[in-house]
Amino acid sequence: MRKTAYLLLCLTMAGTLLTGCGSTASSSASKSAASAASTSSSAKAASSVKADEVDTTKVYVSPDWVQSVIDGNQKESSNYVILECAWGTEDDDTDYGKGHITGAVHMNTDNIEEDQYWNVRTGAEIEKVMANFGITKDTTVICYSDSATNSADDRVAFVCLWAGVANVKCLDGGLAAYTKAGYTLETGSNPAKAATSSFGTTVPAHPEYILSIDTVKDKLQNDSNFKLVSIRSKDEFLGKTSGYSYIDKAGEPKGAIWGHDTDDGSYANADGTTVGLKTLEGYLAESGASTSNELAFYCGTGWRATIPFLICYENGVKNMAVYDGGWFQWQMNDELPVQIGDPASSDCVYTTVGQLSADKAKAK
Amino acid sequence: MNRIWNKAAIILEVLLYAGAYIFQYFTRKKMGMARFVIYKNHGWENQYPLSAIKYGILIVLAALFLIEVILYVRQKPKRIHNGIQLLVSAAAVSVCASWIMTQSTSSARAYYFLALFFAAAAVIQLLRACLSFSGGHADQVSKKEIS
Numbered sequence: 001m002r003k004t005a006y007l008l009l010c011l012t013m014a015g016t017l018l019t020g021c022g023s024t025a026s027s028s029a030s031k032s033a034a035s036a037a038s039t040s041s042s043a044k045a046a047s048s049v050k051a052d053e054v055d056t057t058k059v060y061v062s063p064d065w066v067q068s069v070i071d072g073n074q075k076e077s078s079n080y081v082i083l084e085c086a087w088g089t090e091d092d093d094t095d096y097g098k099g100h101i102t103g104a105v106h107m108n109t110d111n112i113e114e115d116q117y118w119n120v121r122t123g124a125e126i127e128k129v130m131a132n133f134g135i136t137k138d139t140t141v142i143c144y145s146d147s148a149t150n151s152a153d154d155r156v157a158f159v160c161l162w163a164g165v166a167n168v169k170c171l172d173g174g175l176a177a178y179t180k181a182g183y184t185l186e187t188g189s190n191p192a193k194a195a196t197s198s199f200g201t202t203v204p205a206h207p208e209y210i211l212s213i214d215t216v217k218d219k220l221q222n223d224s225n226f227k228l229v230s231i232r233s234k235d236e237f238l239g240k241t242s243g244y245s246y247i248d249k250a251g252e253p254k255g256a257i258w259g260h261d262t263d264d265g266s267y268a269n270a271d272g273t274t275v276g277l278k279t280l281e282g283y284l285a286e287s288g289a290s291t292s293n294e295l296a297f298y299c300g301t302g303w304r305a306t307i308p309f310l311i312c313y314e315n316g317v318k319n320m321a322v323y324d325g326g327w328f329q330w331q332m333n334d335e336l337p338v339q340i341g342d343p344a345s346s347d348c349v350y351t352t353v354g355q356l357s358a359d360k361a362k363a364k
Numbered sequence: 365m366n367r368i369w370n371k372a373a374i375i376l377e378v379l380l381y382a383g384a385y386i387f388q389y390f391t392r393k394k395m396g397m398a399r400f401v402i403y404k405n406h407g408w409e410n411q412y413p414l415s416a417i418k419y420g421i422l423i424v425l426a427a428l429f430l431i432e433v434i435l436y437v438r439q440k441p442k443r444i445h446n447g448i449q450l451l452v453s454a455a456a457v458s459v460c461a462s463w464i465m466t467q468s469t470s471s472a473r474a475y476y477f478l479a480l481f482f483a484a485a486a487v488i489q490l491l492r493a494c495l496s497f498s499g500g501h502a503d504q505v506s507k508k509e510i511s
Contacts (some may be wrong), residue, residue: 087395115402246400301399 049073059157059314060172060274063181066142070102076140076167081133083107083143084175085152090189095146099185101171101178104144105133105192109152109303112159117329118301120210126163127203134193137164137200144171144178148272149263151303158306158322161313164205170310173272180272209309211296213325217336219294220255227293228323229259229284231304236261239340242327242360244300250360253330254337254350257287259297262304267311277315280308287344291317298323331356366495373492377456377485384481391474401473408476418464421483425457428490435497449493456486 050073051064069076082104086093090106100106111129114121121129135141141160143153153170160168171178179185204210211219219226230236230252236243237258239251260266260283267275277291284290291312297305302324312320330336334354341348390397408414436442436450460482469475 087398088393092392116406118399244399245396246403 054169056167057314057316059168059170059310061142061169062172063178063183066101066144066169066171066178067181067183069140069142079138080140080142081105081135083133083141083153083156085109085143085145085156086150087152095175097187099187100190101144101175101183102186103190105190107133107143107156109155112156113302117325117332119324119329120159120162120302123163123203123207126159127199130160130163130165130199130203131195132192134195135160135165135199136195136197137166137205139165139195140167140169141165142169142171145174147174147176148172148268148274149265150174151262151307154306154310155303158209158309162206162209163203164199164201170274172274173268177272209321211321211323213323213329213333216253216296216298216323216325219296220253223294225294227284227287227289227295228253228256229287229289229295229297229308230256231259231262231297231299231308232327233261233264234258236300236327238342239338239360241362242300242331243362244328245362247300247328247331248358248361249331249353249356251331251338251340251351251353251356252327253298254339255343256298256339257284257289257343259283259287259308262299262307267307274307274311277311277317280311291319293319295320296323297321298326300326301328302326370492370496373488377488380481380485380488384478384485387477387481388472388474391477398473401477402469405469405473405476414476418479421479422461422464425460425483425486425490428487428494429453429457432490432493432497435494439497446493446497449496453486453489453493456482456489460486 048071049064049067050071051062051068053074054061054065065074066082068074069080070082071077082101083106084093084096084100084104085107086095087109089108090096093106093108096104096106112121112126113119114125120126130136141157143157143160145151145153153174157168157170173180175185216228220228232243232252233241235241236250237252237256242248242250259280262268266283267279269275281291284293284295289295295312295317297308297320299305302322305322305326309320309322331338331353334352336353338351338353338356339348340351340356391401392398432450432453436446439446460479463475463482464479467475467478472478
């Protein structure tokens with residue numbers, strides 16, 4: 001009897017695994033949107049919000065502005081897509097399941113990142129993603145994630161700008177700010193609607209927004225005006241930890257300066273909104289840099305770095321980019337130069353990736 | 365002593381299946397875990413001949429299962445207990461083989477890890493059954509059942 005129970009237990013577990021692994025975003029996309037529609041109608045009837053217009057290049061927008069778009073009170077209301085940005089499939093995204101902004105479609109960040117270095121996918125791949133989500137260069141894309149410090153939405157917004165979407169927004173403060181403002185959420189699934197026309201320009205329209213590792217290596221050696229800005233924690237910057245469970249080595253590319261971390265709230269005001277250019281300029285000034293330098297922001301794999309990029313973008317700064325590979329790609333090449341410690345101090349150690357110890361992964 | 369080893373093997377098998385489930389769950393739910401798994405996948409694919417290892421595992425499992433069947437057929441008299449053992453072994457081998465043959469890192473990021481979990485569980489089950497059929501534990505069980 002015990003043996004039979006044991007057999008059944010094993011078969012049940014194995015069956016669950018075999019069937020569970022097959023589910024993808026596409027399966028969730030086939031869910032009925034009926035419940036979403038039913039709850040959204042009541043929310044819409046109760047709200048007719050108006051908000052001041054914002055410039056096309058303005059990225060961080062208020063909950064009121066987002067709601068006013070939904071309510072049809074902005075010029076963007078005729079052609080927009082709202083993306084709930086998070087890693088993982090819709091089925092695995094508990095935040096989306098709990099409730100999302102009316103009409104929001106789940107955007108799995110895996111859609112926009114390849115899985116070797118977690119860099120942005122190729123232009124052709126991103127163009128396909130845009131088409132699948134009904135986005136052309138003229139669509140207003142409104143991205144949001146759960147909180148102010150979660151940079152998934154900034155990452156997606158950055159990729160949209162890189163691709164060539166002209167009007168890209170991030171809900172300032174994330175979903176937390178939206179609900180705090182009193183707006184209701186809907187539940188259920190909103191499948192992405194494919195675009196009916198082509199994207200409208202070559203993807204990427206702005207390849208200059210992303211610097212490759214080779215370009216960064218070259219500029220660090222040969223361009224004195226170039227500043228590689230680490231958007232990582234102080235401990236990551238000093239080489240005490242890699243900051244990631246899957247990165248064994250800690251340090252920074254030789255020549256990098258510290259631009260503070262976004263995960264610790266350094267880029268968020270007390271009310272959860274994103275800081276302005278002055279705060280970023282203050283961080284840069286700590287390391288003797290400014291927005292007059294050519295700036296390349298980077299982090300571990302490219303999420304956090306997009307926040308200062310977007311701050312620069314919406315404030316009209318032109319000479320900035322994201323080094324997409326970040327520390328993850330840098331530490332894969334044993335020959336590359338590395339600094340351990342504060343480069344402003346005398347005890348900063350300069351070495352190469354190959355000489356680093358492999359025991360700096362963040363504890364799981 | 366054999367009974368202790370037998371029970372330990374059963375517990376280990378259950379833990380391996382439970383571990384596989386938990387591993388798969390967190391690979392799907394946690395970005396850090398998924399990236400760790402993918403990082404390891406790439407590393408293993410570059411370091412080891414995984415395709416050959418895959419078929420090697422399947423051959424080992426098939427050989428052990430064949431030995432188990434032969435031992436079972438030769439056994440007289442046949443006991444229900446041993447028949448169940450054989451069925452459990454067949455199930456364990458089927459789960460492992462079907463996972464290895466039908467899945468990949470594209471369909472399941474933790475493919476290699478889970479293949480290891482399943483293969484380990486199947487090998488333990490097969491060895492346990494073979495040892496049981498070849499004497500030791502089967503005799504003890506039968507003595508206990510008789511007494």
